[in-house]
Amino acid sequence: MNWNWFYRMGSPKWFYYTTSRWLPWLGVMTLCLLVTGLVWGLAFAPEDAKQGNSFRIIYLHVPASLLALAGYFLMAAAGAIGLIWRMKLSFMVMKCAAPLGAVLTFLALFTGAIWGKPTWGSYWVWDARVTSMLILLFLYLGVLALQYAFQSQEVGNKASAILALIGTVNIPIIYKSVDWWFTLHQPSTIKFTEAPSMHPDMFQPLLVMILGFYCFYALALFMSVRVEILHRERKTAWVRDLVSQVAEERVGVNS
Numbered sequence: 692m693n694w695n696w697f698y699r700m701g702s703p704k705w706f707y708y709t710t711s712r713w714l715p716w717l718g719v720m721t722l723c724l725l726v727t728g729l730v731w732g733l734a735f736a737p738e739d740a741k742q743g744n745s746f747r748i749i750y751l752h753v754p755a756s757l758l759a760l761a762g763y764f765l766m767a768a769a770g771a772i773g774l775i776w777r778m779k780l781s782f783m784v785m786k787c788a789a790p791l792g793a794v795l796t797f798l799a800l801f802t803g804a805i806w807g808k809p810t811w812g813s814y815w816v817w818d819a820r821v822t823s824m825l826i827l828l829f830l831y832l833g834v835l836a837l838q839y840a841f842q843s844q845e846v847g848n849k850a851s852a853i854l855a856l857i858g859t860v861n862i863p864i865i866y867k868s869v870d871w872w873f874t875l876h877q878p879s880t881i882k883f884t885e886a887p888s889m890h891p892d893m894f895q896p897l898l899v900m901i902l903g904f905y906c907f908y909a910l911a912l913f914m915s916v917r918v919e920i921l922h923r924e925r926k927t928a929w930v931r932d933l934v935s936q937v938a939e940e941r942v943g944v945n946s
Contacts, residue, residue: 701778703920704929710913717910724903731896739893745809750897752802754904755795759827760862762792762908766834767859770852780916782848783923785855786838787915791908793831800824819868823861830858 699705732750739746766788773781803821804814815821837851889897924930 698778701772701776701780703780703783703924704927706780707917707920710917714910714913717906717913721903721906721910724899724906728896728900728903732893732900736893736896737890742810745806746893748802748806750900752799752806753897754901755802756799756824757901758904758908759792759796759799759824760865761905762788762795763827763831763855763862764859766792766831767852767855770848770855773848774852779923780920782852783916783919784912785834785848785851787912787919789831789835789838789851791911791915793828793835795908796824796828796831800828820865823865823868826861827858827865830854830861834858 728750733747736747738744766785769781769784769788772778773785800821803824807816808814834851834855837854838847841847841850921930921933
């Protein structure tokens with residue numbers, strides 16, 4: 692089997708130039724989906740019969756929660772690829788996914804607290820779902836901290852990847868916590884084996900927001916990885932040529 696395609700995808704240079712063509716389209720898609728989903732969900736979706744307008748926080752809470760979980764799997768997979776095949780780009784993706792995932796996890800916890808006050812009467816309860824999400828935030832921060840805990844970049848990469856892989860045990864716990872234990876948190880809105888529990892007029896803008904968040908995640912991750920590539924590959928010939936080309940273009944514009 693020819694594995695050249697696999698190693699080409701792991702090339703920082705290939706990734707940088709390929710994503711240069713993707714970013715404009717991805718940016719437009721992200722903006723369109725997020726604006727459409729927010730306006731649709733916040734202004735036009737019907738009011739919930741029990742929760743009133745407070746339910747609208749789900750248009751931020753649910754997408755952020757889903758991306759926090761999916762992003763952790765991506766980070767752990769990138770770490771595993773780096774450990775097994777020693778691809779530099781994989782470790783860069785892992786490093787850049789950590790702060791992005793931490794922000795999304797914090798957003799999920801914060802919006803959950805806003806929703807919890809009128810629903811549960813408290814901003815915070817030690818619910819199984821909420822507590823396991825807090826652990827997820829600590830795992831993200833731990834992976835990020837290990838990147839800077841060692842003088843050797845290689846050692847930091849390996850330590851971060853191992854922690855990321857160990858932390859994957861927490862992901863199914865988060866997802867199944869409302870089924871395994873008695874919790875205040877409502878059951879999952881979206882299930883792969885069942886129809887959604889929401890009215891279509893509420894569910895459709897939620898799907899648009901989820902797609903928008905996925906596009907935003909890809910956009911933010913690509914941009915972050917590109918910066919990391921330029922930093923780590925700054926002594927290579929192709930980066931020097933790229934910098935020279937950009938400098939010449941700026942001089943031409945200014946003149």
